[in-house]
Amino acid sequence: MTVRTTEDTVGSLYSNDAELAFVEGEVARIMFTAGLDWADIDTTTIDDIVNKIRETYEEGLSLVLGAEGHRQAADDWNFVKQQMLIEVVRRAWRRRALAIGRA
Amino acid sequence: MAENHWSKALRVARDSSNTQWDGVFANSVAMNDWAVAVTADYAALNLDQRDIAIGGDFELIKMDLYKTAPENWENIVWGASTIVLMIAHLMDRTNPKMMIDYPFPIVSLLDMLEGPTPTREYTVLNGYNLYDWEEFGLTLPDVTNNYSDIQYAAMDMQDLLDGEGAGTFDMVRVGPQTLHSINNRVVDAILGLLNVGGILHYTNTSRFQSAYNLGTPHRHPYTDFNRHIAAQTNFDVYHVPMEQGMIIAKRLS
Numbered sequence: 356m357t358v359r360t361t362e363d364t365v366g367s368l369y370s371n372d373a374e375l376a377f378v379e380g381e382v383a384r385i386m387f388t389a390g391l392d393w394a395d396i397d398t399t400t401i402d403d404i405v406n407k408i409r410e411t412y413e414e415g416l417s418l419v420l421g422a423e424g425h426r427q428a429a430d431d432w433n434f435v436k437q438q439m440l441i442e443v444v445r446r447a448w449r450r451r452a453l454a455i456g457r458a
Numbered sequence: 459m460a461e462n463h464w465s466k467a468l469r470v471a472r473d474s475s476n477t478q479w480d481g482v483f484a485n486s487v488a489m490n491d492w493a494v495a496v497t498a499d500y501a502a503l504n505l506d507q508r509d510i511a512i513g514g515d516f517e518l519i520k521m522d523l524y525k526t527a528p529e530n531w532e533n534i535v536w537g538a539s540t541i542v543l544m545i546a547h548l549m550d551r552t553n554p555k556m557m558i559d560y561p562f563p564i565v566s567l568l569d570m571l572e573g574p575t576p577t578r579e580y581t582v583l584n585g586y587n588l589y590d591w592e593e594f595g596l597t598l599p600d601v602t603n604n605y606s607d608i609q610y611a612a613m614d615m616q617d618l619l620d621g622e623g624a625g626t627f628d629m630v631r632v633g634p635q636t637l638h639s640i641n642n643r644v645v646d647a648i649l650g651l652l653n654v655g656g657i658l659h660y661t662n663t664s665r666f667q668s669a670y671n672l673g674t675p676h677r678h679p680y681t682d683f684n685r686h687i688a689a690q691t692n693f694d695v696y697h698v699p700m701e702q703g704m705i706i707a708k709r710l711s
Contacts, residue, residue, distance in 0.1 A: 360611045366596045368612035369589040377615040384640050401511045431677055439679035443638050453586045456503035
């Protein structure tokens with residue numbers, strides 16, 4: 356779809372189909388990244404996705420013997436990816452709920 | 459409800475500013491009507507407000523501001539919009555092409571959109587903010603009674619990512635709700651929109667200062683995105699750590 360202008364359609368340029376397609380793509384990518392499958396979206400909740408992200412990108416997995424009390428760089432990486440993915444999926448999930456509600 | 463810190467500080471700032479829109483910037487009644495309509499729509503959709511679904515992200519809880527708007531809350535919108543106005547004005551380009559992701563039904567924006575030849579050529583990214591603005595903002599009596607030839611464009615996120623409009627925009631104003639994806643693909647597409655000399659205004663770069671207050675900023679989810687922008691060799695990047703934080707980046711080549 357190309358850029359829409361108000362020459363013909365003042366006040367109605369919003370496309371719910373395009374919005375839904377984009378945010379579902381975002382949710383699908385994050386589900387895949389966390390180890391979930393978009394094919395299961397109808398039975399997947401935001402709780403499932405957030406909890407799976409926390410499990411997959413768990414902080415503390417890289418602790419090695421003798422390194423107790425110190426945080427490993429890999430742990431930092433896991434943590435920041437976990438936080439980022441949760442934040443992005445929460446926004447995408449809410450946008451998806453809005454778009455579904457307006458379909 | 460009494461003024462809160464934000465509306466008070468920005469009221470004082472507005473009183474101390476002198477721009478062409480200070481006097482007629484926003485009608486409190488219209489702004490409140492708009493907030494009530496948007497809030498009612500969101501309530502009807504029965505959105506999931508549990509912590510696991512929304513966390514502490516402003517974009518997800520901002521309806522609380524609409525529902526419990528402090529006195530003079532339009533000054534908060536003034537504060538955000540004035541920076542856009544200032545940058546666009548100081549760029550001093552004729553009929554600049556602008557991209558935004560969050561339009562408000564305010565005079566300073568609507569004046570720019572009114573035809574037959576709008577002062578600025580605005581494109582709004584497709585999304586829920588565009589829906590709210592079209593559905594509940596452009597239909598306000600204060601808008602329909604004063605503007606008869608509103609002109610703007612809309613671009614889908616998919617087209618943005620496909621490179622639509624690359625290198626043609628003079629200014630882009632977006633927030634983390636648009637820029638943040640699973641990687642930097644949206645950031646790169648947004649930066650790619652700008653022509654040489656064009657300016658990115660990226661708002662709320664700290665998630666309410668939390669990125670600044672954290673002792674280990676590399677563990678904050680916003681930092682990677684901010685540093686990716688700072689690493690662009692063809693941009694001058696100014697990270698301004700005031701209030702919510704912002705990035706002003708100018709394309710050099």
